[in-house]
Amino acid sequence: MLFSHLGADPRIHPDAVVAPTAVISGDVTIGAGCQVLHGAVLTAEGSPVVLGENTIVMENALVRASSTHAVHIGPHTLIGPMASIAGADIGAEVFLATGTRVFNGAEIGDRSEVRINAVVHVRTVLPAGTVVPISWVAVGDPLLILAPDRHEEIWAAQKELDFPGYVFGLDRETPDLMVQLTERYGRSLSRHVSDRRLD
Template sequence: MIHALGEHVPRIDPTAWVHPDATVIGDVEIGPQSSVWPGAVLRGDFGAIRIGARTSVQDNAVLHSGPATATVVGDDCIVAHLAFIEMAVVEDACLVGVGAHVLPGACLRAGSVAAAGAVLARSLEVPAGHRAQGVPAVAVPSDHPDRAYVMRGAQNYVLMMRRYVEAGIGSTGVDIRPSAC
């Protein structure tokens, strides 16, 4: 389901794809060749959500924003199943693992990772070449998965998305009209 909320209209690149069981509401922008999978929710009702190119937002992930702070996910990222991101920045070629929570003010620098189940508390900055792990998460040096691994995974989701498009499942970039709300 893709919904405008008042004057806030989702902007979905013509080459991006949204599964019919995903929800995209309001001030959301989805970049080229990105994909939003079943059960994912991108709720741009309080503020902006920006998704870069070739990024997959996988099953049951939730992205939300706040009135003063956007939620930003860069290019070539993987937001895994059940991940949660709110008012945070995820730079290019990052992996947000299964069930990871990236809380307001946290930042994953390009090529970094939030491990499965990690909870990144406010203002935690994870440098490139590091993985945030634990509850609360701490950043530790890590060479796996590395940036190349994440980018290959992102490309695999572009290919998977094409299979779904060819099968007639979901929508590619759509024109949503504003509602009266």
């Protein structure tokens, strides 16, 4: 399903294959030889999403740009089932396994691997060739890669990266943080009300 969003239409190379149940919304460019499988969602929420040639986006993966963070994915990259990418730069020949999460402002270098259910946190930089083990958390720049049972160390690094401030422009100490966050984010998402289906 193709949608025009915020006045921008998807651009899909004629050699790419997009499953009929995938959703492609707004300023999305899909390069030659790409495969976008059933249930995948590629949505440009104010910044572009660009898939390099021969990239594969598997079932139920989510690739989302925000108004402040575009998504660029290099060629020959595989995005596994149920993976999620929000506003990040992904290099060439990268493997993002099933269930991985990559957050806003992250940069993943060429030929890196983020394995099953691993997380690359907001504003984290993975140099080329980095491997994040199954269910581990990559956080920061300089990079720390930590086992999920090391919550205190993950939180110490994560707190400095300021997820609510960086992604939503809100101070973590705001007494009604979730009220402000959901109202602000809801207004942004409501821009879909005038989307137009193209196919």
